[in-house]
Structure formats: C-alpha cells, structure tokens
Amino acid sequence: MNQIIFAIALLVTLGIFGFTTWRYVRLFMLTKPTFPVRDLGKRFGLMMKVAIGQTKMFRRPILGFIHALVFWGFLVILVGSIEMVIDGLFGLERSLNIFGWLYDFLMGTGDVFALIIAVAILVFLFRRIFLHVKRFEGIEMKHISHIDANVALTIIFLLMVSLLGMNATYVAKQTLLNAELHGIFPVGAILARIFSDMSMETIQIYHEISWWSHILLIFIFANLLPYSKHFHVFMSVPNVFLSRLEPLGKLTNMDSVTREVKLMMDPETAYAAAPADAPVERFGVLDAEDASWKNYLDSLACTECGRCTAVCPANITGKKLSPRKVMMDLRARMREKRDGLLKQGKEFTDGKSLVRDYISEEELWACTTCNACAQECPINIDHPKLIIDMRRYLVMEEGSAPGELKATFSNIENNGAPWQYSPDDRLVWAENLEMNKI
Numbered sequence: 416m417n418q419i420i421f422a423i424a425l426l427v428t429l430g431i432f433g434f435t436t437w438r439y440v441r442l443f444m445l446t447k448p449t450f451p452v453r454d455l456g457k458r459f460g461l462m463m464k465v466a467i468g469q470t471k472m473f474r475r476p477i478l479g480f481i482h483a484l485v486f487w488g489f490l491v492i493l494v495g496s497i498e499m500v501i502d503g504l505f506g507l508e509r510s511l512n513i514f515g516w517l518y519d520f521l522m523g524t525g526d527v528f529a530l531i532i533a534v535a536i537l538v539f540l541f542r543r544i545f546l547h548v549k550r551f552e553g554i555e556m557k558h559i560s561h562i563d564a565n566v567a568l569t570i571i572f573l574l575m576v577s578l579l580g581m582n583a584t585y586v587a588k589q590t591l592l593n594a595e596l597h598g599i600f601p602v603g604a605i606l607a608r609i610f611s612d613m614s615m616e617t618i619q620i621y622h623e624i625s626w627w628s629h630i631l632l633i634f635i636f637a638n639l640l641p642y643s644k645h646f647h648v649f650m651s652v653p654n655v656f657l658s659r660l661e662p663l664g665k666l667t668n669m670d671s672v673t674r675e676v677k678l679m680m681d682p683e684t685a686y687a688a689a690p691a692d693a694p695v696e697r698f699g700v701l702d703a704e705d706a707s708w709k710n711y712l713d714s715l716a717c718t719e720c721g722r723c724t725a726v727c728p729a730n731i732t733g734k735k736l737s738p739r740k741v742m743m744d745l746r747a748r749m750r751e752k753r754d755g756l757l758k759q760g761k762e763f764t765d766g767k768s769l770v771r772d773y774i775s776e777e778e779l780w781a782c783t784t785c786n787a788c789a790q791e792c793p794i795n796i797d798h799p800k801l802i803i804d805m806r807r808y809l810v811m812e813e814g815s816a817p818g819e820l821k822a823t824f825s826n827i828e829n830n831g832a833p834w835q836y837s838p839d840d841r842l843v844w845a846e847n848l849e850m851n852k853i
C-alpha cells in the first residue's frame with residue numbers, strides 16, 4: 416500500500432514538474448539566440464569554481480561560508496533523497512548501503528550537514544525578519560518577495576528537521592532491534608536518545624512521520640521552486656556554466672547591423688553569407704521575448720540577494736537604477752505575458768512592454784556600464800548586456816536618447832567624431848604652437 420501511495424505521489428510530482436518545465440522550455444524557444452555555447456572544458460572549470468566552489472560568495476567571508484555550507488550540504492543530502500525514491504518505490508530501506516564505506520561517508524556528512532543547514536537557515540531567517548538588512552530592501556523588494564524568501568527558507572528548515580528525525584528514529588529503531596546500522600549518523604545517534612524509552616511501535620510511527628514528511632516536502636518544494644526566487648536552487652549551476660566567456664566590458668555587435676555594414680562594404684560576399692530575405696528583427700529589446708535566452712535564464716536564476724545593487728554606483732548615488740530590479744522585472748514581465756505568448760506566440764501583445772511599463776528610460780540611462788554588478792553577482796548574471804540592448808531599442812527604433820547623447824550621435828554622424836567640430840578643423844588648436852613653426 417505504501418508503495419502505491421508513494422508511486423502516485425511521485426507521478427503527480429513529476430507530472431506537475433514536467434508540465435512546468437515544458438512551459439519554460441517553450442518560453443525559452445521564443446527568446447532570441449545569443450552567443451554559441453562552445454569551450455565546454457572552460458565552462459566546466461568555471462562552473463566548478465564559481466557555482467560548486469561558491470568562490471564569489473566568499474567575498475563576504477562569514478555569510479559566504481554559511482551559504483556555501485548550505486549549498487554543499489544540499490548536494491550531499493541529494494544522494495539520500497535519491498535513495499528515498501528508490502526505497503519508496505520498491506519497499507526497501509537504506510537500499511544504497513551496497514556502496515559500503517562511500518555510503519557511510521555520505522550518510523555521515525549528510526547527517527552533520529542537516530544540522531548545519533537547519534542552524535544556518537535559522538540565522539538567515541533571523542537576519543531577514545529582525546535585522547532589516549539594507550541589501551534586502553529596495554523598490555523592487557515587495558512584501559511578496561520577503562514572504563517568498565521566508566516560505567522557502569522555512570520549508571528548507573522543515574526538510575532538515577524531518578531528515579534529522581528520520582535519521583534519529585532509524586538509529587533508535589536499529590538499536591532497539593539490535594540490528595545492523597547502515598550508514599553513520601553522528602547527529603542522529605545523539606538525537607536517538609530522545610527515543611530510547613519508547614516502544615518499537617512508537618519509534619516506528621515517528622520514523623514513518625519523519626520519512627513521509629521529508630519526501631513529501633521535497634515533492635512540494637520541487638514544484639514550488641519554479642515559481643519562487645529559490646528557483647536559483649535549480650538554475651544557478653546551469654547559469655554559471657552558460658556564462659558569457661568574453662571579458663565583461665566587451666560589447667557585442669548586433670548581427671543585423673553587422674550584416675548591413677557588410678552589405679554596404681562588400682555586397683557580393685555579404686549576400687552570399689546572409690540571404691537578403693532574412694527576417695527583419697527588432698533592434699534591441701523592447702519586451703520580454705526580445706531578450707536573449709541567456710537574459711531570460713539570468714532572470715530565472717537571480718536569487719534577489721542584492722549584491723549587484725549594493726555595488727552599483729548609479730544606485731549608491733541615488734539614481735533610480737537597481738540591477739537586481741532589471742532582472743526581476745524581466746522575470747515578472749515574462750510571467751505576465753506567459754499565457755498569451757504560449758497561446759499566440761510572439762504575435763501576442765497586451766499593450767504593455769518591459770521598457771517603460773517595467774523599466775523606465777531614466778533607469779536605463781543611469782547605467783554607467785561599469786559592470787560592477789556583473790562582476791559581483793555570485794552566479795555570473797550579466798545585467799549590462801540586457802540594459803544595453805534595451806538602450807539599443809530606444810536609440811535605433813525610436814531615436815530616443817538623452818539630449819547630450821543625441822548631440823553626440825549627430826556629431827558622430829556629421830563629423831565622424833563625438834565633437835562638434837568639422838573634421839577639417841581638428842588641428843586648428845595646434846596652428847599657433849611652436850612645433851608647427853619649426
């Protein structure tokens with residue numbers, strides 16, 4: 416009976432998760448292409464260093480270390496979760512113990528990590544609820560953002576409590592039965608003392624409660640994550656793997672513009688390389704579907720930690736721009752348009768757009784493109800790329816730019832330089848210099 420209930424719960428979980436994933440895949444298919452994913456070895460190294468090694472988190476050593484422990488703990492505990500699925504489906508207990516010492520090691524570390532994570536989550540919750548950390552505030556941090564974070568942290572805490580309960584009751588059970596213990600449980604062994612005076616039936620009930628609550632929480636959490644900021648649990652590692660490998664400040668040329676220039680300079684070769692009937696695309700980004708798949712992946716991976724905004728010179732000096740908000744806005748806009756886009760494709764419009772309805776021109780032009788945000792982001796999110804593409808839309812599609820820039824643009828157009836002088840007058844300033852008289 417237990418196996419049937421478990422199989423149904425697993426099927427429902429996988430069904431909902433599959434449905435959600437398929438919707439995300441279809442949204443990604445509507446976004447624009449960007450750089451090709453090459454250099455897999457280099458990407459793997461970067462992923463190991465930044466995502467698995469959590470190196471960027473250590474810029475704030477204490478909190479970074481606590482976060483890294485939580486992340487590494489999750490990786491180890493994942494093995495136990497896989498075992499629970501196998502056990503649940505086939506009516507087994509501790510089925511992966513066939514791996515001997517490796518199993519002992521993983522169970523032992525997982526048991527200790529469960530306690531560490533539970534304590535770390537309490538620290539995180541205390542900071543969020545009572546300390547009002549400036550980094551967690553901002554116009555983009557609505558009440559729902561805080562609730563979202565606190566709910567996810569609470570579920571993680573309950574996951575760890577149920578895991579410790581499961582380990583403790585398992586140790587108590589095996590001790591009472593004088594049976595072999597599969598795995599090592601340093602924390603579980605201490606907590607097992609709580610159950611030492613209880614009967615076998617009572618311990619078994621506690622064990623069942625812990626086991627089922629742990630696995631059901633995993634199933635619920637897996638389906639809540641795609642709708643939460645904690646989606647970064649799934650998305651951060653692939654996001655780092657798919658980082659742009661070029662130097663941060665390097666601007667990418669727009670393919671459509673490059674094609675036009677090539678056509679002007681060398682029509683025959685350019686026509687051969689790119690057919691003239693290639694679809695005309697919008698320049699830059701006006702709305703969510705104009706963004707590239709990497710921009711969208713960035714927005715889904717964002718943890719809302721605020722490290723980017725905390726170092727943004729525009730934000731620090733009181734401008735409206737917040738790089739975290741840019742990412743959150745793209746995610747929110749895509750969510751708002753999602754149903755329409757999935758039904759009608761790119762043709763769908765609701766009369767709104769990412770630029771202006773979510774992100775104002777004032778915010779976009781406040782960016783200095785210093786790349787401090789991208790440098791600081793612990794999961795290599797590239798905010799300036801999206802900001803520049805939204806500016807490109809404003810300039811190239813609407814001719815909209817601040818007055819100073821418009822003057823610069825027309826100088827470049829007329830004089831071939833950003834200055835307001837004719838190219839013939841460029842050396843006027845040097846006419847009376849001594850060196851010209853020699």
Ligand code: SF4
Nearest residue numbers: 717718720721723792
């Ligand atoms: S973009 Fe990066 S640094 Fe900024 S809030 Fe999101 S995860 Fe944190």
Ligand code: SF4
Nearest residue numbers: 727782783785786788
């Ligand atoms: S690149 Fe722009 S958004 Fe990022 S830190 Fe610099 S000014 Fe802020």
